[in-house]
Amino acid sequence: MADINVKHLRSLSREERSALTRRSEADLSFFLEKVEPILEAVRNLGDDALVRFGRELDKADGLTKENLKVSEAEFDEAFGLVDDKVIEAIRFGIGNIRSFHEEQLPEPMWLKEVQPGAFAGDRFLPISSVALYVPRGKGSFPSVTMMTSVPAVVAKVPDLAIVTPPGPDEKVDAATLVAARIAGVETIYKVGGAQAVAAVAYGTETVKKARKIVGPGSPWVVAAKRLLAGVIDPGLPAGPSECVILADDTVSGRLAAMDLLIEAEHGPDSSAWLITPSERVVSEALDALPELWGRMTEARMEFSRTVLTGNSGGIILAESMEDACNFVNEYAPEHLEIMSTRPFDYLGDITEASEILLGTHTPVSIANFALGPNAVLPTSKGANTYGPLSVTDFLRRSSIGYVTEKGYPDMARNARTLAEYEGFSSHANAVSDLRLDYLKR
Numbered sequence: 001m002a003d004i005n006v007k008h009l010r011s012l013s014r015e016e017r018s019a020l021t022r023r024s025e026a027d028l029s030f031f032l033e034k035v036e037p038i039l040e041a042v043r044n045l046g047d048d049a050l051v052r053f054g055r056e057l058d059k060a061d062g063l064t065k066e067n068l069k070v071s072e073a074e075f076d077e078a079f080g081l082v083d084d085k086v087i088e089a090i091r092f093g094i095g096n097i098r099s100f101h102e103e104q105l106p107e108p109m110w111l112k113e114v115q116p117g118a119f120a121g122d123r124f125l126p127i128s129s130v131a132l133y134v135p136r137g138k139g140s141f142p143s144v145t146m147m148t149s150v151p152a153v154v155a156k157v158p159d160l161a162i163v164t165p166p167g168p169d170e171k172v173d174a175a176t177l178v179a180a181r182i183a184g185v186e187t188i189y190k191v192g193g194a195q196a197v198a199a200v201a202y203g204t205e206t207v208k209k210a211r212k213i214v215g216p217g218s219p220w221v222v223a224a225k226r227l228l229a230g231v232i233d234p235g236l237p238a239g240p241s242e243c244v245i246l247a248d249d250t251v252s253g254r255l256a257a258m259d260l261l262i263e264a265e266h267g268p269d270s271s272a273w274l275i276t277p278s279e280r281v282v283s284e285a286l287d288a289l290p291e292l293w294g295r296m297t298e299a300r301m302e303f304s305r306t307v308l309t310g311n312s313g314g315i316i317l318a319e320s321m322e323d324a325c326n327f328v329n330e331y332a333p334e335h336l337e338i339m340s341t342r343p344f345d346y347l348g349d350i351t352e353a354s355e356i357l358l359g360t361h362t363p364v365s366i367a368n369f370a371l372g373p374n375a376v377l378p379t380s381k382g383a384n385t386y387g388p389l390s391v392t393d394f395l396r397r398s399s400i401g402y403v404t405e406k407g408y409p410d411m412a413r414n415a416r417t418l419a420e421y422e423g424f425s426s427h428a429n430a431v432s433d434l435r436l437d438y439l440k441r
């Protein structure tokens with residue numbers, strides 16, 4: 001396949017190497033400009049704007065203020081529309097996702113005696129209201145419903161709502177409704193894109209204001225979250241999907257090509273690279289791609305072709321596995337597969353990746369839908385500072401302190417010394433002997 005990008009890491013200049021790590025999210029200027037009036041319209045016109053954008057952008061001609069919120073009847077109807085096999089897969093996935101996320105739930109409170117008679121610790125409470133964004137543009141995403149709802153329910157967020165675009169029939173994707181109900185979320189609004197972020201940030205007549213929004217989305221959603229970061233907590237940055245397949249010489253290049261196409265098929269703005277020091281793997285992967293494309297739907301094949309022949313995907317030949325691991329760390333992918341019969345040999349060399357999947361039987365698809373770890377992951381080098389969506393994203397932490405009469409003297413003496421050094425007289429007074437006098441009265 002002559003037009004698939006094949007890069008030799010050794011022959012690239014620093015600029016060329018760094019260009020390979022660039023994602024579509026790096027320049028959102030087009031989207032930021034277009035999204036601003038949408039946010040303003042929602043702020044000023046509320047439901048009227050949501051109905052207008054739903055009709056214009058999602059072609060939901062039958063959307064009205066009255067049906068913006070999913071009804072009980074629509075939830076019930078969804079179970080009849082979804083194949084039993086799909087419901088079973090949703091239940092299977094939710095079971096594993098719940099089991100994984102329950103392990104993340106911290107004790108509600110802990111206290112440690114840091115000095116005799118002086119205690120310090122943390123207390124956790126759920127965030128009072130969170131909106132979950134479930135995309136629906138280039139596909140429907142019951143799996144994102146599972147990944148966002150389960151940790152929120154495990155964290156016991158009292159006020160949860162899903163926002164997701166309506167289809168042209170002004171309905172929410174049926175499997176999304178099924179997944180929401182099984183996971184335990186009952187409020188769903190038919191609004192997507194930038195207008196959904198604005199709706200939960202400002203609140204409208206129908207849509208309740210939320211303190212935080214989580215969930216992945218297209219650049220429209222990412223741009224809106226950036227612009228509204230002062231109004232609502234936008235959570236971790238989760239934009240267009242991306243993956244790196246890191247393969248050594250122990251595996252088949254055909255297998256590597258198969259997994260390279262997983263995330264490359266999300267959209268033309270996705271990113272997907274296969275990196276290997278093995279020329280055999282490169283040539284087998286190139287040979288396999290046409291057959292694999294023949295097994296894909298036309299639209300998904302076109303998306304992945306765009307990715308693998310454009311600026312954000314292809315195959316990279318590295319000098320060695322060490323060289324390849326260094327590149328992976330520079331890239332900081334959302335999903336990483338270490339495809340090798342000895343994956344643990346390389347795990348220690350990878351420091352920057354949102355998700356690391358090991359071996360030849362853990363393709364990204366299994367992690368996207370079934371395994372349990374969260375598939376809402378930071379993109380565009382977000383792995384440098386963020387982790388995957390987790391139960392703790394739905395909790396807020398308060399520090400707890402308790403000093404007893406026994407612990408007071410040492411604490412007060414040291415606090416006073418620093419208060420005086422910093423020049424804060426009231427801070428110092430509050431830990432002076434005056435306190436002991438006042439305590440006597």
Ligand SMILES: NC(=O)c1ccc[n+]([C@@H]2O[C@H](COP(=O)([O-])OP(=O)(O)OC[C@H]3O[C@@H](n4cnc5c(N)ncnc54)[C@H](O)[C@@H]3O)[C@@H](O)[C@H]2O)c1
Nearest residue numbers: 135136137138165192193216217218238240241266376377
């Ligand atoms: N990082 C992650 O964890 C993760 C997980 C799943 C999906 N994803 C990514 O999420 C993204 C989902 O994107 P999507 O498009 O499928 O769904 P989406 O719901 O994010 O975007 C569709 C919405 O965008 C808005 N929109 C579309 N065209 C517009 C225009 N011209 N002007 C204004 N608004 C417009 C519409 O409101 C529409 O409802 C994909 O890029 C996918 O790769 C990421």
Ligand SMILES: N[C@H](CO)Cc1c[nH]c[nH+]1
Nearest residue numbers: 141143144241242368375
């Ligand atoms: N790969 C996505 C996260 O980047 C998750 C997903 C859901 N459905 C398909 N893929």
Ligand SMILES: [Zn+2]
Nearest residue numbers: 241262263368
């Ligand atoms: Zn995916």
